[in-house]
Amino acid sequence: MNSQTESEENHLSHTPNVPSEPLTIVIGAGLAGLTCGFELAEKGKPVLVLEAAPYVGGRTANWNEHGMEVESGFHKFIGYYTLLPELLERAGIELNDMLFWEKTMEARHPEAKESGEFGLDVIRAPLKTVLGALGNNSYLTPADKASLISFFAAGFKDYLANPEDLDEISLKDYAERHHVTQQALDRILQPLSSGIFFLPPEQYSSYAFFGLFAPGIPRLHKMRIGAFSGGMTDVMCRPLADAIERLGGTVRTSAPVKSLIVEKESVIGVELENGERLLSANVVVAANIRRSQKLLAEHFSAVSAFQPFFELDAMPHVTAQFELQQPLLAQDRTTFGPGTQLGSFGEQSRTTFRGKDGRTSIILVDPDSLVDLPEEEVWQRTVESLKAIGLNGVDSAMEYRIIRGDENFYRLSPGSEKKRPKQVTPIPGLFLAGDYTKQPFLATMEGAVISGQRAARGILKA
Template sequence: MKVESGFHRYIGFYSHLPLLLRKVGIKLSDILTWEEKVHVRMNNGKPLVLGLAPVHGMVKTIQGFIGNQDYLSVKDKLSLLPFFIRGMIDYLVRPKQLDSFNIKEYAFKHGVTPDAFHQLIVPLSSGIYFLPPNRYSAYVFFGLFAPGIPKFYKMRIGAFLGGMTEVMCQPMADWIEKKGGEVRVNAKVESLIYEDHQIKGVRLSNGENLYATHTILATTLYAFKPLLEQHFKKEAWFKPIGNLPLMPAACLQIELSEPAYPVDITTFAPLTCMSSFAEQSRTTFQQSKGRLSIILSPPEKF
């Protein structure tokens, strides 16, 4: 994977993915290096350091909350507590109501100070979802963190030690082939085979038909919509899917003669077009002398 569609991270409280990796013989320690903190770059000063591993990096987490007084006062930090606590409760008890607010509205509704909003919530939310916090619902925001509540002790961020194609997807493909399956790449699906009111397989762009007992579309919404629209555009069950808006994203990668940053770490840059970025020459792109990966925001502009 010479170019990534963003710089990818593994969240420590994932449950299904580690089971899958274990099944195909992949050890997390072989494909990941763990980050116990993230950086937030403000102007040209030293970065704000936030600990995100309450167990594995307890000291850094406490230091991040107590320290960084130059960026966020005690009042700013305390204003975040009712926002997160109320958000988690509403996510579980009143999800539809939570879905009626965007993240900016919900933050100010619960007393988050302007500094805490702009210096923490904006970079965190736009860095994860690629869009400003007034562009998506609070339900989506808290939906990322809610599964981690019962497994908070596992919270930390993993950076891949190589392109995901090489370190994760290829071992999966090898396992499938070892079990008698077949994996095809660069085989573009042109349409579904729909016969007798049933999906019978897929038709490739080279004209080949592949028939199957079950067909699974594990794609982005962008690729998913046109395949189903050909046959199900007028079906009532498809209309909610068809009406879902597509979300753009823009990623910039720069190959350099030396590292752009002293460490490979997830970094947010609020009030800039770099919603999140990372130097990756020591982790994912070890063949590079320097590799800066940036997620740009707002994506439509780019």
Template sequence: MSEVETVVVGAGLAGLTCALQLAGHRREVLLLEARDVAGGRTSSWEERGMPVDSGLHRVLGCGTELPRLLRRAGMSLDEVVYWEDELEFRTPGGTRAVLGASPLYNPLRTLLGPLVSWDLLAPWDLASLVPFLTAGVARYLADPDGLDRFSLSAFARRWRVTDTAVGNLLVPASAGVFFLPPSRYSAANFFGLLVPALPGIHRTRVGAFRGGMTEVLADPLVAAIRARGGEVRTGTEVLGVRMDLGAAAPEVTGVDTAAGTVGARHVVVATDPGNAQRLLAPLARHPWFRRLLSAPTTPAVTVQFELDRPALPVDRTTFGPGTVLAAFSEQSRTTFPHAEGRLSVILEEPERFLAASEDEIAKTVIADAARIGLDLDRHLLRHRVVRYPHDFLSLEPGHLADRPSQHTPVRGLVLAGDYTRQRWLSTMEGAVLSGELAFQELEQT
């Protein structure tokens, strides 16, 4: 049995952040990743000859955690991200609107776009959002768990948001980010994204990755960890966390892998929530873990099309309210420049697609894409589907309290991941911040 001071389980952004901090502070750390590539839910790989990634990810310029992480590794955000700074909306009713998404870098379209896109949002629709947003921010700051009793649509009705504003803004905002319609999406999760962004709202931007996420983001972080003396092993699945539950105070003793047992004083579980529930199952009778281990999760399903020409004239994030295309983007000029055409689509209400075949999913998406002016069928070369059955802890009302802290009552056991309690819920920023908080927890022991 090998021995190490700290094992970090999972090489997503949370695990990479924690391991980089430990290695940078000369702490002995072993980072284990089950898959052959690093990055977790921000990863990329080749699947049956086609380059794919884990889903359509976008970076918001108002965050501070990811840029700080990259600087620690000797990178800058501009090296990793191509800034689009626009959002497009397409509806089956024929609405086409392009709005700016950067007050600082694209001010005219950002400030004036909603005023000239009357078919998307009329002035009275915009006005109806003001009391809703004001009340939501105040309620989240004062009582987030109380706000979590409302769905986003119920809270919007309470504040008399117009049906058009709900359909053309709140539907794509909820479905495009977390794949659920506003009737199933907690108002606390919505404002949990908005509130942390407010201090840097003037810096808001929308950025696409300049290549596969493992290539441009995860692998450089792995290299930085190794350069500081940390060890990273991919293709090494952790089968279980070893714990002494019979002691007066339960404590971790290491992890079991297919290659053998690794003893450790500290174990950081930095996986997605589904794998965290699996690894922590022996603690099901412990009252502190009971809520986390019984919490429902939210899946994600992405379909990625390679085409013989671009599906859209510009690479930018696009929303398709009223279709299964929650959010999508042409990526042949940014993330996948090898392709003549490349469209990645996040599906709304992904539960219905978890058991469907790839061809069934593609057929459904192609049909709905035609309703919003995209001709995919005649130009399709190949497609791949990526499914994550447990992408997030449930984002539906009533589950905010399921989120655990990084600190646990088991000595040596620390949690990290965007599902844990921190100010950036269920985001890349949240994953990085949770990894930083996990490191700080370890520093105190």
């Protein structure tokens, strides 16, 4: 089944390898779609990646937003990821050129006398790491720490032994069950849930909470955090797309897909918003969750295997990014703002946005309450929160942008795990990729890569 339309055949004939094997179309050039495209191209399979936006990267992207360079949001590369770095290496992208490794993290609470500092580099700064975990006496009392130790021990045990049960209980309820002190909940668990996946502990699945940290336990020596050394499209996703093209594949931007083409209950291609119809042997839907649900629902709303997926909820994300006359913070490192509207944030003028005098990116918590507010109001709340933790330097902000997305993430709330779909579907010719699909690394870059690789493996086996 390798019948492309005339226009598409013309398009592919510009690539080094004119396809002699069945074509795969991948919808979406986020990390999942790019990974799938790369894996197939590396095996010599013809692949065409179609991206709606004018740039590749999806949620790991940077672009110019009305005159200011912005990113999809504040991102950290966790040192225990394995498949993402291995993929980048095969694509010729040097990890140490792409990242700056951070040595410490910080948490600032409006009511704490001092901020908490936590070491990250077990191998290179072991003393600081251990002191960070056990120290911070003005941030956490010995009782807070003791309650956290037994909570984490129980959680990691349940993560391995009873993952389904763990996904039925919110982080707040699980913390209460294990007698975590209120202060430890407010100052440690709240930033580690809201700061990372935006949701407050009462809405956050305990499975998602422990699932993010569990893979790090056997790889504790790899537990460090990397900041990008440039915009994520520039240093990661565009080079990955270039690698696909060097291998004979094609990546088209500004090419939004309107619908799947289905014949005799098999997917045989896609129709673009501009009316172009492209036929292929396989289609990988690697769009964000809501768009993927819509593409599937148009043809397969009655397929019972997809019903849980159609019920999987999505959540928005909201970020504030701004440029200042001088750095807001003394170091470029991950900072949490528990007790405020600030999830995780960081100064970036020495790392991701070098060349700026001051540059900060913030993930805001409780995005449901912010996603529809006017930009000025979101900015006002951001400024108030920064001042509440002593960061008055925000007054020198010259430009700001509020960057938000309303349907990109699956909601990491209790009960979501069993609704996540597998990458290989019961429909001939149809595969799924995306962080929301079933894989152990939740809504992360590593998870997106795993999903893309599983979709590619499904195609290679079919």
